[in-house]
Amino acid sequence: MSGSELKQAAVPSTLKRHNRELVLSCFRDNQEHSVADVVSRTGISKLTVMRAIQFFCGKGILVSSGKGESTEQGGKKPEYFRFAHKKYLLNIMMWPEMLGLTFFDMNLRPICRSSFPWIIPASPERAFDFVRNEAARLMEEKGIAAADIYGVSLSTSGIVDYENLVLKYSVHSPEWGSDIPVGRYLENIFGPDCCYFVENAGKSISRSVLSEQQPDKRILVLFTTWGLSGAFIEGGRILNGRDSIIGEIGHMVLDPSDKELCSCGSYGCLERLVSITRLRKRIAADPPPESSPLSKLAPEGVNLQHLFFASRQEDGYAREYVSYLAGCFATLLRNVSLVFNPETVVFVGDYAQADEYFDRCMKEKLEQFHYLAAGADIEISYDDRSLYEMDAKGGALALINHFFAQEKLYED
Numbered sequence: 001m002s003g004s005e006l007k008q009a010a011v012p013s014t015l016k017r018h019n020r021e022l023v024l025s026c027f028r029d030n031q032e033h034s035v036a037d038v039v040s041r042t043g044i045s046k047l048t049v050m051r052a053i054q055f056f057c058g059k060g061i062l063v064s065s066g067k068g069e070s071t072e073q074g075g076k077k078p079e080y081f082r083f084a085h086k087k088y089l090l091n092i093m094m095w096p097e098m099l100g101l102t103f104f105d106m107n108l109r110p111i112c113r114s115s116f117p118w119i120i121p122a123s124p125e126r127a128f129d130f131v132r133n134e135a136a137r138l139m140e141e142k143g144i145a146a147a148d149i150y151g152v153s154l155s156t157s158g159i160v161d162y163e164n165l166v167l168k169y170s171v172h173s174p175e176w177g178s179d180i181p182v183g184r185y186l187e188n189i190f191g192p193d194c195c196y197f198v199e200n201a202g203k204s205i206s207r208s209v210l211s212e213q214q215p216d217k218r219i220l221v222l223f224t225t226w227g228l229s230g231a232f233i234e235g236g237r238i239l240n241g242r243d244s245i246i247g248e249i250g251h252m253v254l255d256p257s258d259k260e261l262c263s264c265g266s267y268g269c270l271e272r273l274v275s276i277t278r279l280r281k282r283i284a285a286d287p288p289p290e291s292s293p294l295s296k297l298a299p300e301g302v303n304l305q306h307l308f309f310a311s312r313q314e315d316g317y318a319r320e321y322v323s324y325l326a327g328c329f330a331t332l333l334r335n336v337s338l339v340f341n342p343e344t345v346v347f348v349g350d351y352a353q354a355d356e357y358f359d360r361c362m363k364e365k366l367e368q369f370h371y372l373a374a375g376a377d378i379e380i381s382y383d384d385r386s387l388y389e390m391d392a393k394g395g396a397l398a399l400i401n402h403f404f405a406q407e408k409l410y411e412d
């Protein structure tokens with residue numbers, strides 16, 4: 001075959017693949033679609049769409065869901081198809097205070113889940129023994145075989161080497177050391193044929209937020225719970241950087257003169273300035289007046305929800321601290337804007353419960369920064385949904401993205 005013939009032969013096969021990708025992408029919304037529907041969405045010819053649907057039905061990726069209503073013109077009833085691959089996805093949340101497992105079907109519907117509070121075991125072996133036992137229990141309960149699992153995602157604290165599925169380091173499990181091969185631990189449990197994905201929890205949750213936003217937006221998701229981190233999203237992608245440290249904004253130094261040493265080795269990190277332990281110390285050292293709702297609580301039992309609750313009651317003592325916290329976040333957003341310039345900032349976790357006063361103070365402080373006051377309003381929102389559900393969905397989304405990106409899915 002000559003070079004030009006080779007080229008001619010290659011074009012149709014690339015086109016075929018491209019068309020198949022387009023056709024299958026229509027079914028990612030987990031809705032039922034007819035051939036005519038896919039034709040109008042993709043602009044591909046009816047015959048090509050029919051062939052592609054047939055191809056995916058043959059692979060067990062699409063199934064017929066029967067005939068719909070007849071058309072207005074009284075033509076014959078169209079047949080509908082839907083994505084229904086018979087595999088499962090598993091998301092594992094290995095968090096500092098909780099272990100959680102959620103099985104999904106390939107349509108991202110949760111099938112079963114379990115979670116329990118824990119203290120991170122002293123060794124990764126022990127931690128993954130828990131995962132093995134809990135997964136086995138759920139799989140037996142639901143009749144899921146290891147071969148039925150398409151992929152497993154792990155959400156963890158700390159910094160992740162995505163390529164090698166290694167947990168580089170986590171301040172929540174320093175006794176594990178560094179460069180823990182978490183991917184290998186998973187493979188020992190679920191076998192070599194699964195697809196694996198390891199993600200920092202803040203980023204996993206952010207993937208779930210991203211799926212509901214305009215993909216071309218510049219988004220900063222602020223994850224605020226046992227840690228403080230963020231995800232910088234640009235062009236629909238979460239930025240990681242060479243060492244996966246993009247997003248570790250809890251360790252952005254806001255006050256170098258601060259006296260508290262952070263676990264990262266620096267002084268004045270945001271995470272320390274706004275930590276709950278600092279708030280509790282302050283309350284212990286300078287107790288609230290009796291009129292404050294916070295006076296009913298022991299200082300060590302106070303959390304952010306209590307603080308925002310008191311602030312909602314217009315409690316001056318609580319509001320002084322809320323104003324301080326809002327100032328810290330305003331400074332953070334000011335600094336972040338200089339290197340990332342987000343259009344949207346979404347708080348998830350503890351600060352998603354923040355009151356209107358926090359929001360107002362933060363925006364007022366932010367407006368003092370003349371570069372931003374020039375009309376570049378940042379849209380700030382508070383997403384107070386369950387972090388566990390958002391995390392599980394984020395992990396499942398990463399796996400389903402992997403599924404649809406497989407070359408072999410589109411090959412004869």
Ligand SMILES: [Zn+2]
Pocket residue numbers: 250251252262263264265266269271
């Ligand atoms: Zn730090």
